[in-house]
Amino acid sequence: MSPSTARAFTGTTPHPGHLIAKFDLEERQHVGDLSTHPHLAPHGLRWGTDGQLYCVCENSGVVLEMDRLLLGDC
Numbered sequence: 001m002s003p004s005t006a007r008a009f010t011g012t013t014p015h016p017g018h019l020i021a022k023f024d025l026e027e028r029q030h031v032g033d034l035s036t037h038p039h040l041a042p043h044g045l046r047w048g049t050d051g052q053l054y055c056v057c058e059n060s061g062v063v064l065e066m067d068r069l070l071l072g073d074c
Contacts, residue, residue: 016041
């Protein structure tokens with residue numbers, strides 16, 4: 001969940017792909033996806049102390065720093 005707004009992010013399971021789903025918790029709806037392509041199996045999402053979202057892509061063995069422009073108003 002975003003520390004500053006009612007947004008939540010989650011990797012797609014049980015079939016890992018390359019998308020992170022973005023949800024508006026106030027509206028209770030899916031509002032978009034973030035792509036980690038070409039990296040697979042995004043999960044382990046964490047907010048850094050700098051307000052940045054980090055994501056582990058297990059099948060690719062990488063940690064991604066998500067582009068703040070893609071996150072929107074979080």
